[in-house]
Amino acid sequence: MTESYGRRFGKRLRVENAPAMVTRALRNADMAVTEVRCDNPPLEMTGAFQREDAFVITLHLRDRPNREYWEDGRRALVCNFRAGDICLYDLKRNPAALLDKPYHTLFFYLPRVALDTIADEANVPRIRDLSCKPGAAVNDATISSLGSLLLPALRHPDQANRLFVDHVLLAVGVHIAQTYGGMRPVSRLVRGGLAPWQERRAKDMIAANLDGVPVKELARECGLSSAHFSRAFRRSVGVAPHNWLIEQRIVLSKKKLRDDRLSLTDVAAECGFSDHAHFTRHFVRIAGVTPSAWRRALKE
Incomplete structure (x- = not known):
């Protein structure tokens, strides 16, 4: 399973080696992180992702100026990324970017079912969408910090503590749900809902x-x-x-x-x-x- 996520993102980003780690800390839902690095980009578009009800959050580990972004075959925007910036993508919209500059990026795979499970376990209403301009750079110190914690595990998976990786990826999912999905813990029952x-x-x-x-x-x-x-x-x-x-x-x-x-x-x-x-x-x-x-x- 871990290798399949690495191959999936590596193929789309035109690189051969893309280490990945998967967590099953959530019931019935996989979350994954993949590290992709390319110092000599091929000057072509990223490959198409499978359309599905899922999100990808990218954490840029190096500056990437004038990144060109497309959705559903249409150019959406040009944006400057600095190391530490993140970006959210909806895989139902066929996101793509031009690979014309060196890049080093972490890709967090977050399916809808994972967001649903996070909300269910918090006893709050499910999230309908993430509030963030698609393809735009966002400075998010929390994701940047959590991503840096995963780099040693991705580079030395044989030495990685699986429980630690599970908790960090779960923290990423909860942060996305709260910060961009509007999920809020409740101190009382949802009015008119079930106990x-x-x-x-x-x-x-x-x-x-x-x-x-x-x-x-x-x-x-x-x-x-x-x-x-x-x-x-x-x-x-x-x-x-x-x-x-x-x-x-x-x-x-x-x-x-x-x-x-x-x-x-x-x-x-x-x-x-x-x-x-x-x-x-x-x-x-x-x-x-x-x-x-x-x-x-x-x-x-």
């Missing part, structure tokens, strides 16, 4: 029964009427119970798509979808690409 124990119980039941759980059963476990439970779940989680169920099916399907022995129809059935078309429709809506495209990207 923490009710939310945990409902999510545990849904996650354990991906074929589906009747709302009335979830409501009964929480001591609420079906209508009250549905409203409170949406208020606390940000989506309806059925939508959260679909999201968990997609999380499971991504794990199963790594197994080439399973056909897409098999994956659909094992994840609780009625058929291949049903699976594909929801996968595209949540991940931004088809299951087959997502599987192919794993091998690149």
Whole structure:
């Protein structure tokens, strides 16, 4: 898995060696960091990234003046980066840049499901978007400091403390969620929402029964009427119970798509979808690409 992230970013940035580290500190979500350095750029555009519901945060470790940036094939802006600046990219927008100057950059991979999990574990509403101008330089001392802590681990992975790496990457995710996603810890319950124990119980039941759980059963476990439970779940989680169920099916399907022995129809059935078309429709809506495209990207 670690090597696949390194190959993925190395290929897009036209370099052969791109050390990476992955954390699974979050339930059902991978986060990763990749170091990419190039002293002799190829004078061409970066390769296309797989479109998906995920963000990439870059930390520039050297100055990069007049960096030219594109989104969805259109030139978006030219920006000067200083060492220590960061930039946020939405992988649904097909970000690209011109590789015309030497660069040394850390790439933090932060999928939507990781942001959702961070919000869920903090018992706060889920984040809808990150507030930052795409492609623009931002001075963020926290990410700069956290990134510097990871450099020794990336260069000497055999000596790296995995627990330390997990905590640093998790700190990056939480900082992004709070600073650019507007996530705020709450000292009281979300008005009209579920109590923490009710939310945990409902999510545990849904996650354990991906074929589906009747709302009335979830409501009964929480001591609420079906209508009250549905409203409170949406208020606390940000989506309806059925939508959260679909999201968990997609999380499971991504794990199963790594197994080439399973056909897409098999994956659909094992994840609780009625058929291949049903699976594909929801996968595209949540991940931004088809299951087959997502599987192919794993091998690149």
